[in-house]
Amino acid sequence: xxxxxxxxxxxxxxxxxxxxxxxxxxxxxxxxxxxxxxxxxxxxxxxxxxxxxxxxxxxxxxxxxxxxxxxxxxxxxxxxxxxxxxxxxxxxxxxxxxxxxxxxxxxxxxxxxxxxxxxxxxxxxxxxxxxxxxxxxxxxxxxxxxxxxxxxxxxxxxxxxxxxxxxxxxxxxxxxxxxxxxxxxxxxxxxxxxxxxxxxxxxxxxxxxxxxxxxxxxxxxxxxxxxxxxxxxxxxxxxxxxxxxxxxxxxxxxxxxxxxxxxxxxxxxxxxxxxxxxxxxxxxxxxxxxxxxxxxxxxxxxxxxxxxxxxxxxxxxxxxxxxxxxxxxxxxxxxxxxxxxxxxxxxxxxxxxxxxxxxxxxxxxxxxxxxxxxxxxxxxxxxxxxxxxxxxxxxxxxxxxxxxxxxxxxxxxxxxxxxxxxxxxxxxxxxx
Numbered sequence: 044x045x046x047x048x049x050x051x052x053x054x055x056x057x058x059x060x061x062x063x064x065x066x067x068x069x070x071x072x073x074x075x076x077x078x079x080x081x082x083x084x085x086x087x088x089x090x091x092x093x094x095x096x097x098x099x100x101x102x103x104x105x106x107x108x109x110x111x112x113x114x115x116x117x118x119x120x121x122x123x124x125x126x127x128x129x130x131x132x133x134x135x136x137x138x139x140x141x142x143x144x145x146x147x148x149x150x151x152x153x154x155x156x157x158x159x160x161x162x163x164x165x166x167x168x169x170x171x172x173x174x175x176x177x178x179x180x181x182x183x184x185x186x187x188x189x190x191x192x193x194x195x196x197x198x199x200x201x202x203x204x205x206x207x208x209x210x211x212x213x214x215x216x217x218x219x220x221x222x223x224x225x226x227x228x229x230x231x232x233x234x235x236x237x238x239x240x241x242x243x244x245x246x247x248x249x250x251x252x253x254x255x256x257x258x259x260x261x262x263x264x265x266x267x268x269x270x271x272x273x274x275x276x277x278x279x280x281x282x283x284x285x286x287x288x289x290x291x292x293x294x295x296x297x298x299x300x301x302x303x304x305x306x307x308x309x310x311x312x313x314x315x316x317x318x319x320x321x322x323x324x325x326x327x328x329x330x331x332x333x334x335x336x337x338x339x340x341x342x343x344x345x346x347x348x349x350x351x352x353x354x355x356x357x358x359x360x361x362x363x364x365x366x367x368x369x370x371x372x373x374x375x376x377x378x379x380x381x382x383x384x385x386x387x388x389x390x391x392x393x394x395x396x397x398x399x400x401x402x403x404x405x406x407x408x409x410x411x412x413x414x415x416x417x418x419x420x421x422x423x424x425x426x427x428x429x430x431x432x433x434x435x436x437x438x439x440x441x442x443x444x445x446x447x448x449x450x451x452x453x454x455x456x457x458x459x460x461x462x463x464x465x466x467x468x469x470x471x472x473x474x475x
Contacts, residue, residue: 071108071115072386072396074100075135077146077156082123083258087283087309088370089148091358092171093118095374096146098357103382110390114382117141121152128152129159136163142396143168145378148370150174150193150230157186166398168385170377171370173307174229175237178433182426185398187385187405189377189421191332191437192430193230196306197237199330200278203304203441203453203462205245211464212275212301217246222274224265224289226281227254234280234306242278250274257285265289266296275465275474276302283309287319294323299474301465304328304441307369313444314366323471325445326463328452333440334369335376335416337451337459343413350379351416365447376417384408384421412436418457 076096079089100114108114117139121128128149135141136159144160144167147153153172160167161183169177169188173196178188201221208219223238225231231254239252250272255265262285269277277300281289286309309316310329317324336355340348354375358367385404386396392407393400410421420436441453443462450460466473 071113073141074143075141077119079123080120084123091368091370092374095371096378099375099378109386132156147172151228166401174233176229187432189434191439193233194237196234198241199439200304201241219247220250220274222251223278226257231280238278280306306330331369335372
């Protein structure tokens, strides 16, 4: 058979691609997985995120890997210190020669890590960190995040209040007094910005907006300001030690509220709050991507319910207790999207798993709603967009806790229980 110039070119290209694909078979992809396994952030959700990610990797490897490629994770402890996270990222890229950076709980770590990875043209997959600042206006090419971002967290709590205020509190939104308090890193500041913009647009009164250091040893001055402002609702974004300090000093100083709405991180680790405060922690709200075990499997793609059961089984075997933090689902779900959708396409369609192949494969991701264990779909904003690399289909929910029970109260289409609002008479923080 004879080929013309174009035919020869196509044949050579085809053979080259086939050789690339064949060379991927039997190989391993090295993934640097960065979480805080020690320090203050570990108990705030980072360790649970790590476990979820690890379960996804373990299951994939037990099933033979991806297109014949085994996953070789290199787990790294960022020690709850941004400088350690940055140094370890550089080490993973330059010394370990990893193919992918994955993980990251803290947005204060995630922002500089993303810039380091992108500058090195190393593919980064952000499972858990939420600050919009990770991607917003950064024009990053190799950083992708299937996770919800902080602007959405801030919007969700205010939209929930807008829907509930008249029916539950007997007030119009314009008469509702809201206080916004937050740790002043990229995570807290990003959520607070979303809170302020959305609550203001709904006509609510912002009676206090104040940030503080997550390592502050004393929050009593903030509690005093809140007592003077007398908000109906407090919107709080923090980690674990600062939330614990705030709740303790609020009780000591007699601060009351109709509702306390948290936004992920320490509020996503309700088992830790309940262990410390017992019934005083009941009926706190949390805005987060939904914990997968709370969803009806019938609303999801077939097989995802079984995947959630496997995740839950492994977590319960490792960590005793009934409460399964939503961070487990975040780590697992977003890692699973990479291994089940992006990586196979990179290998089969784009010839391997270098950063360019992974970038192209990620931009082609198109998972509809119901296609992940957390319910939301996945499609990334393209280059040139203000939020390039961010999942445009991600969405959080508002959950409420009561002892060992966690239920969805917003959006109404998937709620599993009506919101308990305001706090009932007799509750330690109730205004009644």
